[in-house]
Amino acid sequence: MSHTTPPLTAKDFASNQEVKWCPGCGDYSILKQVQTVFPAFGVAKENIVFVSGIGCAARFTYYMDTYGMHTIHGRAATIAAGIKTINPNLSVWMVSGDGDALSIGGNHFIHLFRKNFDIKYLMFNNQIYGLTKGQYSPTSEQGKVAKSTPYGSVELPFNPPEVALGAKATFVARSLDRDPKHLQAMLTRANAHKGTAFVEIYQNCPVFNDGTFFAYSEKETKQEAALILEHGAPLLFGNDRSKGIRLDGTMPQIVDLNEGTYSQTDLWIHDESDKTKANLLARFPDFDLPLPRPFGVFYAELRPTYEDLLNEQANELIAKKGKPMLNKILAGEKTWTVL
Amino acid sequence: MSDLPVSASKPIIEKESIVIRFSGDSGDGMQLTGNQFADTAAFLGSDLSTFPEFPAEIRAPAGTPAGVSGFQLHFGSKQIYTPGDKYDVLVAMNAAAFKVDIAKLKTGGIIIANTGGFDKKNLQLAGYTDNVSPLDTHAVDNYSVYKIDISRHTKDCLEQSGLGTKEIERSKNMFVLGLLFWMFDEPMDYTIGFINEKFGKKPDIALANINTLKAGWNYGDNTEIFANRYKVSSAHLPPGNYRNITGNQATAIGLIAAAHQANLPLFLGSYPITPASDVLHELSKYKTSNVKTFQAEDEIASIGAAIGASYAGALAATTTSGPGMSLKAEAMGYAVMLELPLLIIDIQRGGPSTGLPTKTEQSDLLQAMYGRHGEAPLPVLAAATPSDCFETVYAAAKIAIEHTTPVICLTDGYIANGSEPWRYPQEEDLQPISVNFATQPNTDSGAFLPYKRDDRYVRPWAIPGTPGLTHRIGGLEKAHETGNVSYDANNHELMTQLRAKKINAIADAIPLASIETGKATGKLLVLGWGSTFGAIKTTVTELIAEGHEVSQLHLRHINPFPKNLHRLLTAFDKIIIPEMNCGQLVKLIRAEFLLPAISYTKVQGLPFTTAELKKFCLEQIKLF
Ligand SMILES: Cc1ncc(C[n+]2csc(CCOP(=O)(O)OP(=O)(O)O)c2C)c(N)n1
Ligand code: SF4
Ligand SMILES: [Mg+2]
Numbered sequence: 035m036s037h038t039t040p041p042l043t044a045k046d047f048a049s050n051q052e053v054k055w056c057p058g059c060g061d062y063s064i065l066k067q068v069q070t071v072f073p074a075f076g077v078a079k080e081n082i083v084f085v086s087g088i089g090c091a092a093r094f095t096y097y098m099d100t101y102g103m104h105t106i107h108g109r110a111a112t113i114a115a116g117i118k119t120i121n122p123n124l125s126v127w128m129v130s131g132d133g134d135a136l137s138i139g140g141n142h143f144i145h146l147f148r149k150n151f152d153i154k155y156l157m158f159n160n161q162i163y164g165l166t167k168g169q170y171s172p173t174s175e176q177g178k179v180a181k182s183t184p185y186g187s188v189e190l191p192f193n194p195p196e197v198a199l200g201a202k203a204t205f206v207a208r209s210l211d212r213d214p215k216h217l218q219a220m221l222t223r224a225n226a227h228k229g230t231a232f233v234e235i236y237q238n239c240p241v242f243n244d245g246t247f248f249a250y251s252e253k254e255t256k257q258e259a260a261l262i263l264e265h266g267a268p269l270l271f272g273n274d275r276s277k278g279i280r281l282d283g284t285m286p287q288i289v290d291l292n293e294g295t296y297s298q299t300d301l302w303i304h305d306e307s308d309k310t311k312a313n314l315l316a317r318f319p320d321f322d323l324p325l326p327r328p329f330g331v332f333y334a335e336l337r338p339t340y341e342d343l344l345n346e347q348a349n350e351l352i353a354k355k356g357k358p359m360l361n362k363i364l365a366g367e368k369t370w371t372v373l
Numbered sequence: 374m375s376d377l378p379v380s381a382s383k384p385i386i387e388k389e390s391i392v393i394r395f396s397g398d399s400g401d402g403m404q405l406t407g408n409q410f411a412d413t414a415a416f417l418g419s420d421l422s423t424f425p426e427f428p429a430e431i432r433a434p435a436g437t438p439a440g441v442s443g444f445q446l447h448f449g450s451k452q453i454y455t456p457g458d459k460y461d462v463l464v465a466m467n468a469a470a471f472k473v474d475i476a477k478l479k480t481g482g483i484i485i486a487n488t489g490g491f492d493k494k495n496l497q498l499a500g501y502t503d504n505v506s507p508l509d510t511h512a513v514d515n516y517s518v519y520k521i522d523i524s525r526h527t528k529d530c531l532e533q534s535g536l537g538t539k540e541i542e543r544s545k546n547m548f549v550l551g552l553l554f555w556m557f558d559e560p561m562d563y564t565i566g567f568i569n570e571k572f573g574k575k576p577d578i579a580l581a582n583i584n585t586l587k588a589g590w591n592y593g594d595n596t597e598i599f600a601n602r603y604k605v606s607s608a609h610l611p612p613g614n615y616r617n618i619t620g621n622q623a624t625a626i627g628l629i630a631a632a633h634q635a636n637l638p639l640f641l642g643s644y645p646i647t648p649a650s651d652v653l654h655e656l657s658k659y660k661t662s663n664v665k666t667f668q669a670e671d672e673i674a675s676i677g678a679a680i681g682a683s684y685a686g687a688l689a690a691t692t693t694s695g696p697g698m699s700l701k702a703e704a705m706g707y708a709v710m711l712e713l714p715l716l717i718i719d720i721q722r723g724g725p726s727t728g729l730p731t732k733t734e735q736s737d738l739l740q741a742m743y744g745r746h747g748e749a750p751l752p753v754l755a756a757a758t759p760s761d762c763f764e765t766v767y768a769a770a771k772i773a774i775e776h777t778t779p780v781i782c783l784t785d786g787y788i789a790n791g792s793e794p795w796r797y798p799q800e801e802d803l804q805p806i807s808v809n810f811a812t813q814p815n816t817d818s819g820a821f822l823p824y825k826r827d828d829r830y831v832r833p834w835a836i837p838g839t840p841g842l843t844h845r846i847g848g849l850e851k852a853h854e855t856g857n858v859s860y861d862a863n864n865h866e867l868m869t870q871l872r873a874k875k876i877n878a879i880a881d882a883i884p885l886a887s888i889e890t891g892k893a894t895g896k897l898l899v900l901g902w903g904s905t906f907g908a909i910k911t912t913v914t915e916l917i918a919e920g921h922e923v924s925q926l927h928l929r930h931i932n933p934f935p936k937n938l939h940r941l942l943t944a945f946d947k948i949i950i951p952e953m954n955c956g957q958l959v960k961l962i963r964a965e966f967l968l969p970a971i972s973y974t975k976v977q978g979l980p981f982t983t984a985e986l987k988k989f990c991l992e993q994i995k996l997f
Contacts, residue, residue, distance in 0.1 A: 049845065051857060080840045085681070088848075096845050096858065101837035103684060104847025105677070106707050112674040116681025116689070117837070119665055120640060124685070124837050142677075145670040348660045357661050360633045360800045363626055369616045369797075370416050372607075 044069040046079065049099040055090060060211035060237035064158060065097055067217045075125070075225050082125045085114040087139060089131035089165045091158035091237070108139030111146040111155075115340075118151045122341040125225075126152070132159045132173040136192050140172075144201035147230050149340040154224045155232045157194060158211075160239035161246055168242035180242070194234045195316040195332055199309065204229035206312065206332045210236035212251035216262070216329060223331055229339055250327055263315070263330030268301035271326045278302075279325070286314060286325060306334045385558055385602045390449025392457035393553065396474045397466030397490075398435050399428060399442045402546035406464075407444025408792075409550055413563045414448040415617045415794045418607030421448035422907060423792045424456035424980070429647075429731045436490075436498035441473045450606040454758075454907035456791065458982035462556075464549055466490050466523070468499035471507060480515045484508075485552070487545070489524025519598055523548050530588040534581045544585045551589025558604045561586055613796040620759040620788035621648070623795070624692070624718060625655035627766030629662060632688040635774055635806040639664045640682035640689040642675035644697060647730045648786040649720040652692045672697035676704040676717065683713040684846075686810065686836035688770060690716035694786075695724040695737055702744050707848045708779040709749040709872065712824075712832050715779035716769055717751075720789045723978040732978025733787035735903050736954040741781045742932060742961065748869050750876045752776075753932040755783040757906035760795035762788065765929055768883075771806045776879055777834050783931075785953075787980050788904045811835035811842055824856040829882075830875035877933050886935035891917055891924030896997060897990065898945035900970065902928040902958050905951050908981040912990060915983070921994055931958070939966050949973055949993060951981055 047069040055061045072082075082100035086092035088107035095102035101124075105113045110128050118126050135143050135157045146153070162180065163169040170180040170187045173194060177186040195206045205227040209220040217235065224231035236247040249259040261271045261279070269279040276292050278301040289296045305311060312333035318325040393410065395403040404425055411423050424445040433440035447457035462483045465471040467490025478484065491506045501507060508520055527545040534541070547568075554561050565583055572579035593599055632639035643653040643666070657666040665687070669675035676691045683689035693701065698719045708715050721737045723729025737744075741753045752772055756765035762784050773780040811833035814821045821842045824832050835842040844856060852859035853867055890913045901909045906927050913925040926941060928934070942948055942962070948970040950959040956972035963970055973989050975981055 051845075078840070079843050080838055083837045084845075095847065098845075099843055101843050102845035102847075103681070103711075104845065104849065105680075106703055106848060109673060109677045109704065112669065112677025113681035113684070115669075115674075116640065116642065116667070116678035116683075117685040118681075119667060119678070120638060120682045120685035120687045121836075121838060141670055142674055145674070344665065352661045355661055358659075360630060363629055363659070363662065364797045364799065365614065366616045366618070366622075366626075366797075368412065368416070369614050370418070371614050372418060372610045372612050372796075 042073040042079065044073060047072050047099055049097050051096050053097050054093065056241050058240040059090070060160065060239065061091060061094065061158060063211040063214060064156070064217065064235055064237065065094060067214050068098070068221060071218045071221045071225075074222070077125045081123065082127065083117055084127050084129060085110045085117065086129040087131070087134035089134045089163070090239075091129055091131035091164070092134060094129040108134055108137070109142065110134070111139060111142035114153050115146065115149070115151055118153055118341055119344065122152065122345070127154045127156065129156050129158065131164065132157065132161060132194070133163045133171045136172045136194065136197065144197070147198055147201040147203035147232065150202070150204050150229045150337055151341060152228055152339045153230050155230060157232065157234050158237040159194060159234050160237045160243055161191075162239055162243040164239050164242060193316060193319065195232075196313065198232045199313055199316055199333060203232050203333070204335045204337050205231035206316070207232070208234045208236070208329050208332065210247055210251055210329065211238060212247075213329075220331070227334060229335075229337060250329070259326055261326035261328045263304050263328050263332065265304055265306045265331065268298050268303055270298070270301070284314065286318070286321060286323065288323060288325065306331050309333060309335070383599065383602050385604045388603050388605050389451055390447060390453060391462065391557065391603065391605055392445065392447045392460040393462040393464065394460040394474055394477070395444040395446075395464045395549070396441060396470035397464070397546070398469070399432055399440045400435060400543070401442070401466045402543065403442050403444050403466070406546045406550045407446055409564045409567060410553060410559070411446050411448070411792060412617055413554070413559050414446070414605070415615070416563055417559060418610070419448040419450065419605055420453040420608035420610055420794060421446060422453045422456045423447075424787065425790045427731055429729070434498070436467055436469055436495050438469045438473050438499060441470050443470075443474060448605055450608050452608065453793075454910045455980070455983060458984050464553070466545075466549070468495045468501055468506070472499050472501070475507075475512070478516060482516050484513060484516050484518045485549070486518065486520050487523035487549075488520045489522050521592070526588060526592060527585055530585050531581050534584070535577060536581055540578065540581070544582055547582050547585040548589035548592070551586040552593045555590040555593035556599065556602055558602055561590060610794065611796060615794045615796050617792050618760050618763075618795040618797075619651070619790060619792040620756065620762040620784050621651035621720070621790070622655055623760050623762035624766050624784060624789070625652050627763040628656065628688070628690055628716070628770065629659055629664060630763070630803060631767050631770030631806060632663070633800075634803050635688055635770070635808050637686065637688040637808060640679060640687040641666045642669055642677070642679035642682070642689070642691045643667070643693065644669055644672045644675045646672075646694045646697050648722055648789045649692045649694045649697070649718070651789070652718070652720070672700035673704060676701040676708075679715055680704060680708055680711065680713065683715050684711070684836065688714065688716075688774065690718060692718045692720065694720050694722045695740075696727065698737055698740060699744070703746070705751070705779060706745045706747055706749050709745065709751060710848050710851070711846050712777050712872070712875075713779070714773040714777055714834065716766070716773055716782060717779060718766065718782045718784070721783060721785040723976075729978040731786065733785045733904065733980060734953050734976060734978060735783075735785055735905070736957070736976070737783065738902070738931065738954065738957040739960070741783055748873065750873050750932065752778060752780045752876055752879055752930075753783065754780065754929055755903040755931055756788060757903060757927055757929065759788045759791050759793045761906070763795070767803070768929065771804060772879055772882070774806055774808055775831075775882070776829065776875065777831050778875065783903060785904050809834065810839070812839060814841060822854045822856065824851050825854045826871065826875070829878045830871055880933040880936045883930050883933075883935060885937045886926060886928065886941055888941065889925045889927045890914055892922070893924070893941070894944040895922040895924050896946045897921070897923045897994060898926055898942065898948045899923065899990065900926050900928070900942070900948050900950050900958070900962070902931055902952075905953065905981055908983055908986050909951060911983045912986040915987060916990055923990060923994070928958075931961070934965065942966060942968055946997070947971065947993060949990065951975075951986055951989075953980065
């Protein structure tokens with residue numbers, strides 16, 4: 035990465051294109067937080083590539099003054115994989131909507147994590163198809179009344195962190211558009227992770243799904259509804275952080291610290307390296323309990339990246355066998371001469 | 374039968390060319406046997422053409438017609454362009470193989486039958502329900518039949534080897550190979566070397582195979598049943614260094630050579646599919662040559678990854694067959710919009726749908742031409758023979774890189790699996806491929822315009838990592854020059870036309886077409902593309918020798934057509950276009966030139982025979 039570039043500012047990352055999301059769209063905030071934190075990463079603009087699929091979220095690419103590819107619906111992961119394989123030095127960032135990532139792109143979604151390219155994956159989850167004007171999405175809650183489901187959707191949604199963990203993601207986090215500080219922190223963590231870093235970002239779509247995540251962002255409710263994860267710290271939430279979560283076997287249990295039965299030392303201590311607990315955290319919405327929604331880094335694991343393994347394999351082979359000359363390849367194993 | 378004493382050397386009859394069909398159960402090792410014979414014949418200077426044919430099922434029920442695997446080899450002292458319509462020798466390892474392949478044995482031809490494969494059980498499995506071996510009926514009246522219990526001879530030979538029944542049974546193809554080497558006066562050394570290499574770590578198995586091979590040879594030499602031996606002299610091939618090559622191997626090393634000459638890494642995104650997988654297999658061996666093979670989760674991911682790799686600065690390719698080609702269609706449209714170098718190689722097979730996965734067809738031409746949404750023209754090239762896959766892929770890569778465009782390359786199962794001797798080039802014989810990565814802004818103002826074109830309508834290839842050229846590309850229509858998103862009506866029309874002009878301008882860079890066989894004017898022209906080359910070449914050569922006024926023209930470039938094509942075509946009274954589809958090139962020729970070309974088609978999953986092509990040409994000649 036270039037050492038000669040003068041320090042960049044947020045403005046340097048804004049392209050000359052007019053941003054065209056609807057007024058009040060949560061995507062604006064995400065764009066702002068990305069542009070705000072990027073200078074601190076110290077990566078020259080020319081070494082950054084944004085790759086997005088199709089959808090409102092995916093327009094993101096056009097607004098960043100970096101290299102960028104706005105690709106095909108669902109296929110951003112495939113293209114990002116090709117870029118990273120050929121040039122591992124690039125900082126590759128993906129942006130997808132919930133439909134782009136988990137519906138049409140579902141197959142690529144899981145395989146990307148399994149392979150563990152060093153790619154940052156930002157999934158803007160508004161639980162709706164924005165660009166096609168308001169159909170329910172694979173993350174919409176069961177019973178969702180939307181354009182294509184006037185009587186409510188009948189099927190269960192995907193839970194993105196759960197899918198990502200199941201697909202062997204090495205970094206899984208959640209944040210939201212309306213908490214700039216938290217979002218900046220998660221972007222920074224994702225950037226620092228070597229491997230595929232998945233960040234689900236709850237994003238408000240004021241036009242087709244307004245207020246879906248307000249419980250987690252608005253002052254009146256967020257203390258009770260949201261759980262901010264911190265590595266090594268107990269799971270605390272509620273007004274005055276008076277509630278905690280402890281584990282009863284494999285069952286989460288909400289406890290009131292003011293009652294005196296339990297103290298902080300009895301609580302579930304968040305451990306980013308514990309996959310079993312990360313899975314439980316991801317599955318909080320499934321429990322028949324008023325569990326808060328977790329935000330933060332669910333899970334982080336260091337595992338060799340696809341591109342590193344690929345290059346190591348090639349280098350080992352070269353060390354052992356050398357590089358064949360083209361003429362040798364053209365001739366193959368068995369030749370004969372006609373005079 | 375001859376009265377010669379045993380072991381006396383038997384008379385050797387000189388032949389100009391011979392066609393052998395090795396036919397047996399999928400587990401009988403016929404492909405290996407055929408390949409060994411072909412390699413040996415090539416080594417000794419024969420020209421040849423091979424045609425492996427296998428069932429779609431990996432292990433169809435043993436002994437049934439569905440499980441028959443065949444390998445056809447045509448070798449000769451003259452130039453050989455096809456694997457032959459009919460064979461001189463049929464090796465039938467069981468009754469099912471006999472049943473499937475007897476129809477194409479020449480009258481008077483030789484049958485070498487493994488009687489061990491004609492027992493009651495095998496007869497039943499093959500559908501000879503009356504339990505009468507066809508070898509004992511009038512079905513073989515017109516042939517010389519050699520009934521040999523190959524299974525038993527192999528057993529006898531390996532009794533002391535310590536090998537199990539299964540392994541012994543598996544060695545019987547070596548007996549056949551040894552016998553045929555004797556029969557055609559070919560040496561065993563090449564195969565002995567091969568066996569030693571293959572079973573280097575299992576000397577007992579190597580020895581067993583070699584002993585069986587020799588037993589087959591000795592059987593021919595020592596028993597009285599064979600009256601004659603045959604000999605095919607060396608062909609007068611142009612001087613040079615040769616190797617044997619299949620179409621898929623040629624495709625793979627064509628890609629390596631192009632990437633090498635362009636000084637780029639090679640990226641192959643692929644998803645396994647018959648008959649394309651061998652290109653992926655072959656390229657995955659070349660990790661030490663800056664080749665990155667990526668077995669993706671599906672065909673869409675494989676072309677997506679290739680597009681990403683191209684954007685990042687690789688020579689990127691994706692290989693597939695019909696169904697996969699259809700899955701890639703959307704991404705191809707995207708690549709048209711991006712105008713990045715990319716090779717899309719379709720190794721065609723019988724379709725639609727899963728169709729005839731192991732059989733050949735040329736039915737994806739119109740899909741290659743038009744199978745995309747929107748106005749999305751792409752260059753289309755097609756390979757004519759196994760070794761021509763190298764030339765064609767190389768030419769396609771040169772166009773892709775020098776014109777920054779995706780290019781479609783068509784081959785098919787027939788030439789992909791078939792092989793022929795190839796006078797391979799040296800590095801210095803290869804045309805240069807020039808890569809022009811953008812390194813500087815392309816305007817006086819210092820701005821970089823990613824869609825500013827040169828006089829060939831080619832846009833710059835600016836790869837990430839290049840300072841000062843950050844830009845965004847995507848599938849939305851782009852404004853002329855700036856590449857910014859534009860919904861402007863006139864701009865869309867302009868860009869649509871520019872994309873088409875760019876492809877048409879490639880005609881200025883490709884070689885002119887030329888008459889392959891015969892005179893430049895005349896009554897009848899046989900126009901072909903792709904793997905019909907050999908059958909047409911043989912047919913036209915024979916017709917000319919018989920005094921007819923016929924010529925051959927074969928197209929490598931189908932889009933754009935060579936600039937002189939119209940002029941060449943109009944020098945003939947009649948044009949016939951044979952195709953292994955329902956008439957696809959003929960539509961293009963009629964539409965482009967308003968010429969009343971005559972279509973001759975075959976969709977049986979099989980290549981044309983020279984005989985049927987000749988018959989059709991003669992009928993057309995009679996109509997003059
Ligand atoms: C192959 C294909 N199918 C369908 C579409 C139409 N389409 C565009 S965006 C979209 C869904 C967008 O939803 P999401 O990914 O959640 O993004 P959002 O707009 O909500 O940010 C669909 C169905 C398309 N562009 N391409
Ligand atoms: S439709 Fe919704 S998601 Fe799309 S831009 Fe408008 S507010 Fe944002
Ligand atoms: Mg959405």
